[in-house]
Amino acid sequence: MPRPKQRTPELREHVRSVAAEVLARDGVAGFTTRRIAAQAHTSTPAVYELFGDKRGLVREMFFDGFRLLHAQLDRAPLPAAPHAALIALLERYREFVRENPVLAEVMFSRPFTDFEPDESELEAGASVRELIVECVRRCIQAGVLDGDETDDAHVLTALVQGLAWAENARRLGSSQTSVDRRWRLAVRAALAGLAPRP
Numbered sequence: 001m002p003r004p005k006q007r008t009p010e011l012r013e014h015v016r017s018v019a020a021e022v023l024a025r026d027g028v029a030g031f032t033t034r035r036i037a038a039q040a041h042t043s044t045p046a047v048y049e050l051f052g053d054k055r056g057l058v059r060e061m062f063f064d065g066f067r068l069l070h071a072q073l074d075r076a077p078l079p080a081a082p083h084a085a086l087i088a089l090l091e092r093y094r095e096f097v098r099e100n101p102v103l104a105e106v107m108f109s110r111p112f113t114d115f116e117p118d119e120s121e122l123e124a125g126a127s128v129r130e131l132i133v134e135c136v137r138r139c140i141q142a143g144v145l146d147g148d149e150t151d152d153a154h155v156l157t158a159l160v161q162g163l164a165w166a167e168n169a170r171r172l173g174s175s176q177t178s179v180d181r182r183w184r185l186a187v188r189a190a191l192a193g194l195a196p197r198p
Contacts, residue, residue, distance in 0.1 A: 020102045033047045075092070078135070083191075087191075107125075108161055132157060136152045146194060
């Protein structure tokens with residue numbers, strides 16, 4: 001009689017967690033199903049059964065990242081004032097990239113040549129985009145920002161991602177005070193550039 005399989009939700013979560021650790025430590029070249037299985041103390045066939053293949057595991061990390069980012073952005077009510085709400089939302093985005101650099105790389109840099117998100121996978125970010133665009137829309141309606149809400153949202157999220165990666169790479173300053181000052185400077189300059197002209 002064959003042995004019962006132990007492909008539990010707990011094992012699935014454990015393998016995902018180990019995969020993130022392997023990617024952070026060993027990079028894309030070291031991200032193999034065999035290494036992940038060994039580090040997770042399970043078998044390579046178990047990883048394949050849980051995720052299909054390496055691409056399936058990367059895909060799962062991609063979805064997890066957007067779920068976590070949405071939860072981070074939506075974790076508490078934002079300030080009532082549109083301008084303050086947008087700044088708070090951008091700060092939450094910064095925190096996510098800073099605290100989850102591996103997931104952020106999978107989500108935004110697409111480091112795996114064999115993983116190119118298709119249309120359904122790109123929809124994973126739709127709820128995140130909606131949160132940001134809605135916050136920008138409120139600023140436009142309040143006269144704080146001008147222009148197209150989607151264009152403005154793209155500019156601001158690209159700014160946050162770039163600054164957060166620079167911060168993670170320790171290229172934004174040698175002290176937290178200088179890093180925070182440069183963040184404020186960049187966000188203030190971007191918002192001023194998107195504000196209505198007199």
